[in-house]
Amino acid sequence: MGEMVSYAVEDGIAEAVIDNPPVNAASHGVRAGLADALARFQGDAGARVLIVRCAGKTFMAGADIKEFGKPMIDPQLPELLKRFDRVDKPIVAAVHGTVLGGGFELALACHYRIADAAARFGFPEVKLGLLPGAGGTQRAPRFAGLATAIDLVTGGGQIGAAAAKDAGLVDAIADGDLAQAARDFARALVSEGKGPRRAGDLPMPEDDPALFDAARKSLGRKMRGQTAPLMALDAIRIGYEGLPFDEALDREYALCRDMVTGPQSRALRHIFAAEREVAKVPGLPADLTPRDVRTAGVIGLGVMGRGIVMALASAGVPVIAVGLDQAHLDAATKAIAKMWSSSVAKGSLAQGEMDARMARITGSTDPADLAAADLVIEAVSEDLGVKQTVFATLGQVTKPGTILASNTSFLDIDTLAAASGRAADVCGMHFFNPAHVMRLLENVRAAETAPDVVATIMAFGKRIGKLPVLSGVCDGFIVNRMLSKRSREAFFLVEEGASPAAIDKVVLDYGFPMGPLALGDLAGLDIQAAARKSRAAKASPRELRADFVEQMVAAGRLGQKTGSGWYAYDETRKASPNPETDALVAAHAERHGLRLREIGADEIRERLLYAMVNEGAKLLDEGIAPRPHEIDVAMVNGLGWPAYTGGPMHWADQIGLDKVLATIERFRAEQGDDYWTPSPLLVRLAGEGRGFYA
Ligand code: T1G
Numbered sequence: 001m002g003e004m005v006s007y008a009v010e011d012g013i014a015e016a017v018i019d020n021p022p023v024n025a026a027s028h029g030v031r032a033g034l035a036d037a038l039a040r041f042q043g044d045a046g047a048r049v050l051i052v053r054c055a056g057k058t059f060m061a062g063a064d065i066k067e068f069g070k071p072m073i074d075p076q077l078p079e080l081l082k083r084f085d086r087v088d089k090p091i092v093a094a095v096h097g098t099v100l101g102g103g104f105e106l107a108l109a110c111h112y113r114i115a116d117a118a119a120r121f122g123f124p125e126v127k128l129g130l131l132p133g134a135g136g137t138q139r140a141p142r143f144a145g146l147a148t149a150i151d152l153v154t155g156g157g158q159i160g161a162a163a164a165k166d167a168g169l170v171d172a173i174a175d176g177d178l179a180q181a182a183r184d185f186a187r188a189l190v191s192e193g194k195g196p197r198r199a200g201d202l203p204m205p206e207d208d209p210a211l212f213d214a215a216r217k218s219l220g221r222k223m224r225g226q227t228a229p230l231m232a233l234d235a236i237r238i239g240y241e242g243l244p245f246d247e248a249l250d251r252e253y254a255l256c257r258d259m260v261t262g263p264q265s266r267a268l269r270h271i272f273a274a275e276r277e278v279a280k281v282p283g284l285p286a287d288l289t290p291r292d293v294r295t296a297g298v299i300g301l302g303v304m305g306r307g308i309v310m311a312l313a314s315a316g317v318p319v320i321a322v323g324l325d326q327a328h329l330d331a332a333t334k335a336i337a338k339m340w341s342s343s344v345a346k347g348s349l350a351q352g353e354m355d356a357r358m359a360r361i362t363g364s365t366d367p368a369d370l371a372a373a374d375l376v377i378e379a380v381s382e383d384l385g386v387k388q389t390v391f392a393t394l395g396q397v398t399k400p401g402t403i404l405a406s407n408t409s410f411l412d413i414d415t416l417a418a419a420s421g422r423a424a425d426v427c428g429m430h431f432f433n434p435a436h437v438m439r440l441l442e443n444v445r446a447a448e449t450a451p452d453v454v455a456t457i458m459a460f461g462k463r464i465g466k467l468p469v470l471s472g473v474c475d476g477f478i479v480n481r482m483l484s485k486r487s488r489e490a491f492f493l494v495e496e497g498a499s500p501a502a503i504d505k506v507v508l509d510y511g512f513p514m515g516p517l518a519l520g521d522l523a524g525l526d527i528q529a530a531a532r533k534s535r536a537a538k539a540s541p542r543e544l545r546a547d548f549v550e551q552m553v554a555a556g557r558l559g560q561k562t563g564s565g566w567y568a569y570d571e572t573r574k575a576s577p578n579p580e581t582d583a584l585v586a587a588h589a590e591r592h593g594l595r596l597r598e599i600g601a602d603e604i605r606e607r608l609l610y611a612m613v614n615e616g617a618k619l620l621d622e623g624i625a626p627r628p629h630e631i632d633v634a635m636v637n638g639l640g641w642p643a644y645t646g647g648p649m650h651w652a653d654q655i656g657l658d659k660v661l662a663t664i665e666r667f668r669a670e671q672g673d674d675y676w677t678p679s680p681l682l683v684r685l686a687g688e689g690r691g692f693y694a
Contacts, residue, residue, distance in 0.1 A: 005033025007040055013186050014040075014047040015179075017054065023061035024054040026102045028073045030064075034106075035075050035083070042087055049186040050091045052110055053179060058097025059119070060106055065128070065269060068260050077102050077134040078253040081109035082246070085198050090189050094174070094182035095119050098158070105132055108139040111196045114172040114185045115161040121169060122158035123232075125256070126223070128272060129265030129644060131232035133256025138239045138248050139199035143168045146207035146240065150215045153236060154229040155222075200245035212237055225511040226644050227264055231255055263654065267646030271636055274629040274647070278469050281458060282626050290456040291401060297322065297373030299390060300380035301332035304407055307435025308377055310336055313357040314436060315464035320362045320373055324380075329363045336361070339436075368397045375460065377429055378416075379407040382534070387411060388419040395420035403453050405429040406444075410476045410534075413446040423448035427457055430477055431466075432638055440637035441466035442477045469634045472624040475535070478631055479638035481619065482648070484535075485611040487528075488675065490516045491546035494585055497596030498604055500566040501577055506604040511642030516608070517566040518575060520549065521559030525566075529553045540674050545592060551584055606663050613652045614664055617679035620692070628692040653691030661686040 004020045004027065016037035018024050034052070041050045054060055063077055075083075084091060093107040096116035104121055107113050115121075123132045123140075131137060132153055141149035144167040152159065164170040174181035215233055223229040235255055239248035259265050297320040298309050305321070309332070312319040323329030340357065343349035362369075367390075370376050376398060378390050387406060394404050404426045406416050417426035428444025441461045445454050454470065461468030471477040476484055490503055494517075504515020520528050529549045536544065552558070552565055557580065559565030560573050567575035589596055612635070619625040625634075632647025645651045652660050661678055668676035685691065 004029040005037055007037040009044060009047045011187075012046060012048040012190065013183055014044065014050040016041070016050060016052050018052070018060060019055040021056050023058055023098075024056060024103070025062060025064040025066075026060055026077050026106070027064040027067065030060070031075050031077060031080050035080055038080075038083055038087060041089070041091075047089070048190045049089060050087075051094055051179075051182045051186055052091060052106070053094035053182060054096075058103075059093075059095040059099045060103030061098050062101030062103050062124070063134070065272065068269060069266075076253075077105070078249060081105060081134050082249065084109040084111075085200055087196060090186075090194055090196050092182055092186050092189070094178050095170075096178055098122070100124050100158075101132065101136075102134050105134040105136045105139070108143065108169070108199060109135055111198060112185070112189065112194075113170045114174055114178070114182050115164065115170045116178045117161050117173050119161045119164075119170075120158045121152075121161075121164045122156065123153050124156045124158075126154060126156040126226070126228040126232055127268060129226070129228045129262060129268040130259050131228055131235050131252070131256050133253045135199070135249055135252070137232060137235040137252050138204075138245060140169070141205055141236060141240065142199045142202040145205045146211050146236070149236060150211060150233065153232045154215060154219055156229075204240050204242075209240070212240075225642060227262070228259060231259065264644040267644050267650060267654075270646045270650050271632065271643045274633050275467060275637075277627075277629045278467075278633050279458060279462060281454060281470050284451055284455055288452050288455040290459045291374065291403065291452060293374045293403075293456065293460050294318070295320065295373050297370040297376040297398075299367060299370065299376060299378050299394070300324075300407075301328055302379065302381070304431060304433060304435055305379035306332050306336055307433065307437075308379055308407065308431055309361060310339065310357075310436035311431070311464055311466070313360040316360070317464060318360045318362070320364055320369055322364045322367055322370060325365055329365055333361070333363055367393050370394065370398050370402075373398060373402055375403045375405065375456070377405045377407055382408060382411060384411050384415065387416055391416045391420040391426070395422050401425070403427065403456060405457065407431055407435075409480055413444055413473050414448075417446050417448055424450040425453060427453050428471075428473070428477070429457055429461070430471075432479075438638075439465070439467040440479070440634060441468045442471050442479065442634065442638070443468045444471050444473060444477055446473050467633065467637055469630045469637075470626055471630065471634075472622070474619070474622065474624045475538075478616075478619060478625055478634040481624075482612040482615045482631070482635065483639055485615045486516055486608050487520075488543060488546075489607045489611045491548060492542070492671070492675075493599060493604060493607060494548060495546050495588070495592075495594060496599060497589075498599040499577070500581060502599070502601070503604055503608070506601050507608060509601075510605060510609070511645060513640045521565035521567055521569075521575070523559070524561055525549050525557065525559045526553050542674075548581075548584065548588065551588070552581070555580075555584075607667065609648070610652075610660060610664055610667070611675070613648045613660060614676070614679055614682060616648050617682040617692070621679050621681045649692040653693055657682060657686040657691055658689070 006017045020030050041047050091110040092112045093110035094114050095107050096119050099121045123136050125132050148167045161173050219229045235252045238251050295318045296312050298305050299322040301323040309319050309321045340354045344351050344354050380390050406428050413428045417423035420426050427449045430442035432438035432440050443457045458468050500517040504518050507515040557564040560569050563569045568578040616631045625631050628649035632649050635641040636643045636647045641647055664678045
């Protein structure tokens with residue numbers, strides 16, 4: 001049986017218990033162990049019913065992702081689950097935790113299912129660029145009907161135990177101990193003379209085939225650019241259109257197997273692994289003890305400060321919220337209550353939970369009240385002088401060992417550390433707007449930040465449900481520094497003759513949620529103008545000359561909020577090309593004697609994206625980003641870089657760094673060294689025929 005699956009029989013009830021921490025993935029040892037247990041159960045006349053369950057925190061959470069790409073060893077999961085169909089005695093799955101992917105498929109291949117009340121179910125395969133390849137697309141519809149099966153299989157989301165029971169995917173919800181409830185359930189099956197209830201014996205539902213077309217349309221929008229959801233929909237259709245069950249299973253598995261080697265699955269599995277790798281900071285002693293953070297503090301209650309207070313209170317952390325004065329504090333408290341009240345009104349937040357969150361927030365206008373905090377996050381205005389004063393105060397009023405973190409998006413944290421008088425306790429925690437929604441958190445290690453402070457903010461970031469990525473100190477850290485190069489190239493391309501719509505279309509077609517110019521209109525061109533102003537001292541003459549944003553702000557055109565920016569907006573904020581912008585660009589070219597030219601989509605894409613890849617390589621060169629993992633995870637989660645490309649560094653590796661470098665060298669010849677000098681790391685890796693990851 002091997003050590004991963006135990007098998008025992010008592011009073012005619014056989015139990016196969018899987019134990020493969022941390023998530024009972026269907027590794028080879030689990031599959032072999034289950035095969036043995038099934039054979040023993042089949043051959044043991046004394047065993048009337050079999051229960052399959054898992055030890056640890058969750059029932060099987062899927063195939064073993066770490067085995068993908070390696071030669072698969074028999075029995076493979078699809079074939080093993082077919083054997084469940086051939087057993088002539090009842091099999092019960094007792095499930096808890098996150099019953100996902102191949103784990104959900106194992107449960108559906110069992111004849112009955114009893115679930116812990118807190119269990120959750122889903123087919124996340126499409127998030128890995130795959131489809132349920134062990135019967136999910138054929139068994140789920142037979143138990144739950146077409147609409148529920150399509151939603152689960154193509155959306156990759158999860159449903160709870162009660163919803164699963166209502167849908168027919170679960171037969172009973174355990175009352176109390178799951179193992180005992182499973183035994184009682186099994187015993188009742190035997191006493192009622194119930195035999196196997198195989199999915200394959202159930203007819204495919206005759207639900208309306210129009211569900212497929214509707215799903216195809218909505219997937220085209222919701223999962224734009226991704227192939228797996230549409231392939232998963234086709235897999236369901238194979239069985240729906242009458243292919244015999246076993247043949248449909250074989251077709252489904254063949255589809256899934258072919259997707260494993262596809263670029264989108266490799267990219268999505270890379271991001272899955274990278275998002276877990278970035279939690280392990282290289283060079284940090286594994287035995288470091290994070291500091292205890294019982295109470296947090298936030299000073300500065302503008303938009304970001306309020307979002308951070310909400311993120312902390314939502315995660316169960318008591319937080320002292322310090323405003324500049326009573327008016328600021330009252331406005332912040334009111335705004336926070338309003339946001340949560342609207343969630344309560346929508347039914348996405350229980351009133352009791354909102355009350356608990358509000359109770360965790362203690363308002364104050366006196367920084368001295370932060371003496372009770374173990375971690376203080378500063379979120380005052382992005383002015384170095386103001387922040388220096390705040391850090392000097394924090395250094396005085398907080399107790400020794402309290403961590404002092406700045407939410408600044410680009411100011412120098414070493415300067416703030418010096419102002420505090422306690423540099424070892426100072427770091428950055430850069431949240432992304434809206435801070436209570438966006439998962440990405442750029443944790444910034446300054447020159448003198450103590451190692452245990454780094455360990456603390458990485459652990460604390462995960463504790464509050466964020467995705468912490470470590471960065472060193474530089475202007476813009478990882479995301480905003482790379483983004484600033486895309487903005488530069490976008491403005492240059494406008495100067496050279498590309499229309500805003502052409503530029504944004506290339507970025508949209510690549511898979512971003514929005515193009516750079518439309519994004520500027522959404523955020524507000526006044527915000528962008530202020531950011532450009534703060535960097536003017538470091539900007540080149542050409543960057544200063546490309547002052548379209550300043551020109552539009554001067555004309556009162558701030559983007560969506562004024563109905564006019566790069567685009568013109570109607571009352572529903574629908575964008576259309578803006579003649580005022582065309583006139584502005586033409587006048588700009590005339591004024592500066594610029595020759596406008598036709599620019600193709602390929603050049604636009606390479607100018608915008610390779611500028612970020614090159615900057616990412618410089619971040620690695622300078623040690624700002626510890627590894628390419630941090631860059632890919634930050635750009636996917638901070639800028640919406642499409643995960644199915646793997647992020648900038650993985651994507652560049654797939655193209656080949658020699659090709660990326662050759663294109664950058666061409667731009668260098670055309671655009672000049674200031675903007676297109678390749679990073680030394682990129683040159684070296686390309687020369688060695690390697691990638692950022694290889
Ligand atoms: N295989 C291998 N390792 C896995 C794994 C998996 N399926 N899921 C998690 N891990 C590792 C993870 O890498 C990390 O390792 C540790 O477990 C804790 O993970 C045939 C083809 C289950 C909700 O996509 O969603 O089935 O970093 O930090 O926050 O049709 O893990 O400690 O070394 O995420 O508590 C489908 C993916 C596979 C589920 C738990 N299944 N996992 O979250 O822990 S494809 C999935 C998750 C498939 C079949 C198809 C989450 C979780 P390390 P964690 P968590």
